[in-house]
Amino acid sequence: MKQVLLALLLFAAAPLVAQDIKTLLKEAENAERSLKDSEALDKYKQVLATDPDNIQALVKASELSSGIGARLADKKAKKTYFDQAKTYADKALQVDANNADANYVRAVVAGKLTETETENKKIVAYVKEVKDYADKALALNPVHARASFTLGKWHMEMVNLNWAKKAAVKLLFGGLPDATIDDAIKYMEKSRQLDKYFVLNHLELAKAYKADNKPAKAIEILNLLVKLPNRTADDAALKEEGKKMLQDML
Structure with a gap:
């Protein structure tokens, strides 16, 4: 009898939980729209406390963590946020490896981690991840404006690598990847057409x-x-x- 009552209570509570999540997601979107990133991130974390596989909350929590971390001056604090962003992005990919937004935020955080990493080999590995995940995001959604920008920025950064990093990239990639200023412009122009x-x-x-x-x-x-x-x-x-x-x- 107790098990039946418990099942009935859980069944009755399910719509309330769903409603709470919907409300929190709306509040998070409003906070982000008001340029209150920390408040928005907290709301997405609240969603994930109840629904850890919520792909929207995982993607946004990763994106916001990357953005907040990038604004910090302290390198250790930056890395804490970037590591958090990577955890959320990795979880999003576990939930749905073919989600374009999840691949996009994973590309973003890989780029951010190059800013705090000191070991050349790891930096180059992150550089490779940027392209791999941005490529996949665009393959899944060819009109993903931010993934297109990310790929354009990758081309720009490859063109501007110093000789030491070029040597490291050449070693890990088995040669220098094809990267041109023309491709950088092409992808960024595509992004501009998609999101003016x-x-x-x-x-x-x-x-x-x-x-x-x-x-x-x-x-x-x-x-x-x-x-x-x-x-x-x-x-x-x-x-x-x-x-x-x-x-x-x-």
Whole structure:
């Protein structure tokens, strides 16, 4: 009899739990939209405490952890957030290895970990992961704006590697990967077509055009950039960087 009552209570509680999760997800989205990343991250963590396999919460918790960590000055604190972001991304991939967003955030955190890692071999391994996961995200969703940007940024960074890192990359990849400024621009332009409000993509695209000796195109992109609305906690600072770059080019 007790087991029957317990089963009935659990059955009755299930809709309430689902409703709580839905409410928390909405609150997290609103906090993120208000540029309150830490508050949003806490909400997603609350979702995961109840529903540890919630793919949306895992993806967003990883993305926010990467973003918050990137803003910190202390390298140890940055790494703590990046490691947390990797844990969430890895869990998301365990839940659904063919989820484009999960692959995208895993690519992002691999890129972030290159900033805190000191061992060349591990840095290069992370560099390889960036491309592998971004490639898979785009294979799963060819119109994924942020995955397209991530791949474009990867090409840009490969072009600009110093000789020591090029040697390490060559050793791990079995040769230098095909990376060109043209491909960097191609992927970032694709990202711009898919998401015209993506501030970071505009800034990096302008840098790519400048590096490719196309100042007119860089200025065109920067003029668009400074007029964009702030949609993430990083956008105001990125727009200021773009504004300074524009002033220096005029």
